[in-house]
Amino acid sequence: MSLRNMTLYSIFVRNFGGNFAAVERDLPRLKSLGVDAIWLLPIHPIGTDKRKGSLGSPYAISDYRAINPEFGTMDDFVRLCDAVHQNGMKLLIDVVFHHTSPDSVLVKTHPEYFYRKPDGSFGNHVGEWTDIIDFDFDAPGLWDELIDTLCFWAQYVDGFRCDVAPMVPLAFWERARAEVAGVRPDCIWLAESVEFGFIRYNRNQGLVALSDSELYRAFDICYDYDVYPDLEAYCKGKGKLEDYVAALNRQESIYPADYVKMRFLENHDRPRAAELFPDVTVRENWLAWLFFQKGMPMLYCGQEWGAPHCPTLFDPDPIYVAGTPMHEALLKTLIAMKKDALFSDGVYSIEARPGDVIVSEWALGERRAIGIFSLKGKPGLVKVPLENGKYRNLLGDEPCTVRLGRVASDGKPIILTVE
Numbered sequence: 001m002s003l004r005n006m007t008l009y010s011i012f013v014r015n016f017g018g019n020f021a022a023v024e025r026d027l028p029r030l031k032s033l034g035v036d037a038i039w040l041l042p043i044h045p046i047g048t049d050k051r052k053g054s055l056g057s058p059y060a061i062s063d064y065r066a067i068n069p070e071f072g073t074m075d076d077f078v079r080l081c082d083a084v085h086q087n088g089m090k091l092l093i094d095v096v097f098h099h100t101s102p103d104s105v106l107v108k109t110h111p112e113y114f115y116r117k118p119d120g121s122f123g124n125h126v127g128e129w130t131d132i133i134d135f136d137f138d139a140p141g142l143w144d145e146l147i148d149t150l151c152f153w154a155q156y157v158d159g160f161r162c163d164v165a166p167m168v169p170l171a172f173w174e175r176a177r178a179e180v181a182g183v184r185p186d187c188i189w190l191a192e193s194v195e196f197g198f199i200r201y202n203r204n205q206g207l208v209a210l211s212d213s214e215l216y217r218a219f220d221i222c223y224d225y226d227v228y229p230d231l232e233a234y235c236k237g238k239g240k241l242e243d244y245v246a247a248l249n250r251q252e253s254i255y256p257a258d259y260v261k262m263r264f265l266e267n268h269d270r271p272r273a274a275e276l277f278p279d280v281t282v283r284e285n286w287l288a289w290l291f292f293q294k295g296m297p298m299l300y301c302g303q304e305w306g307a308p309h310c311p312t313l314f315d316p317d318p319i320y321v322a323g324t325p326m327h328e329a330l331l332k333t334l335i336a337m338k339k340d341a342l343f344s345d346g347v348y349s350i351e352a353r354p355g356d357v358i359v360s361e362w363a364l365g366e367r368r369a370i371g372i373f374s375l376k377g378k379p380g381l382v383k384v385p386l387e388n389g390k391y392r393n394l395l396g397d398e399p400c401t402v403r404l405g406r407v408a409s410d411g412k413p414i415i416l417t418v419e
Contacts, residue, residue: 003188003220003260004344006036007291007335008092008298012268013040013071014055015311015318016301020072020080027087033304033328034335037090037188039161041268043077044068047101050131053314058094059163060101060131064149081156090158092188097146097172098164099124099132106145107133113142125167125207137169137208147176151183159188165219166194166210167202173218190262191215193222195229213255221260221296227251228270235276241375245352248293252348261295266303266310274308281377281411284330288395288413291334292360292371294348304331330395337394337415342367355380357409368418369394377411384416391416 009030017023023040030038042058045068051060055070067074084091100106102122106113115134117123122133135142150160165173173189180187193212202209212222227247233239251261265273265286277283283306291297300310304325311317325331337343346364353359356376362369372382384407390399394415400407407414 001036001339002341002344003296004294005339005341006296007034007338008037008039008262008296009033009035009301010039010267010298011041011301012058012311012313013043013068014058014316018318019070020076024080024083027083027089031087031089032332034332034339035089035299037092037158038084039092039190039298040094042068042094042096043071047103047131049101049103051101052131053312055315056101057131057313059096059313060099061096062101062104064100064106064146065152078156090188091156092159092161092190093153093157094163095150095160096163097135098167099129099134101131102133110139110141110145112136113139113145125202125205137172143172143175146172147179150176150180154180154184154187158184158186159190161190161192162219163192164194165191165215166199167208168210169208170210170214170218173215177218188221189219190221191219191223193225195225197229216256216259221262224261224263224295241352241356241358245350245358248350261293262298263290263293263295264298264300265290266300267298268300268310268313270310272300272308272310273303274306275310278308279377280306280326282375284327285373285375285377285411285413287327287330288334288371288415289358289360289373289375291338292343292362292369292373292415294343297334297338299331304328333394342369353382355382357382359384361385366418370416370418372407372409372414372416374409374411374413379409379411381406382409386416386418391418 042061044061045063045066046056047060047062067077081091113135114122115136124132124134193215199209212226215222230239230244230247234241234244273283277286302319302321304327305321306326307319311319342362342364346362348362350360355378358373360371370384383405386402388402390401393400395413400416
């Protein structure tokens, strides 16, 4: 299966049951939803020095080779890995190699690995990250240490999501990928690529800041942050839908032909989809659009329930979910649809239409899928590239009729198929 056909589910263990055993218990449900891979936010011990909140950020790691005792033991983690694989899914863990907590094991054993401020003290380059200190990637021995760590975890997991990957030298990632392949040949590499503004800001400070195009030399998947500012502007009424669609279309020409984007509506650093789109019909259009796009869709834990609260990273803040997830039926349909080779190998196009509508098409041989997404949930007549007739709607019980090249939309998402 192509990475473009897979669905990723992100979990912060602390807020999703609290330990590995709770995640393991939920695996059959995730499998029934159709999830193909799980990404765990950092699973390692958290530093205490300059800690944020009562429990600290999982991205302020004190020991890369150990397990956060909040979540269980190494045996518990290995058991979870085995259970994920037994359920036919893959497991990715977070890798945070740009920085550590100020009291990390490596600070004590290898202080020469770390960046020093002009006064000789440890420090970092991003001011708001007050609970961490940065590595110095020119330090002898650092690359060996970190790559050995990756090879250790590659014995158990299927891939890595690499935090702020653009701020780590590309040559490091290329070497790491080559060496990890000796342990896990089909390892999945996901880069937390960043917005254009963050790249430019860091480059202006003389820091390493890799573009998505550079990252694709070492990574399989990059974040969708290059278009997120256009998405955010549109959602807040400060930008045009045409600008967002133009940004998406640019991806087709500025990245390698086999590029994979991780598509998301929410994550642990961004607002919940239910906050961005409180109207359920609007949110269902965005969910359907998320899965129709070229790339790997990602769901953040609790998103299927329409959870409105994005839990903090620094304190106990469990996700309260109960009963049948409100988006379960829709997601099962979309995840199953996504596994079709049409959505990985086909020719792909996107257009912005009047009335806050996106019309997108996939074509592979004689097969086609046309998606109609009313991003404000408004009904109307939508022009589509189809001949007059009746067509199956993957998201409805009744076929849709095309008359004079138009479909009558009731404001709900529509995906028409031609076999």
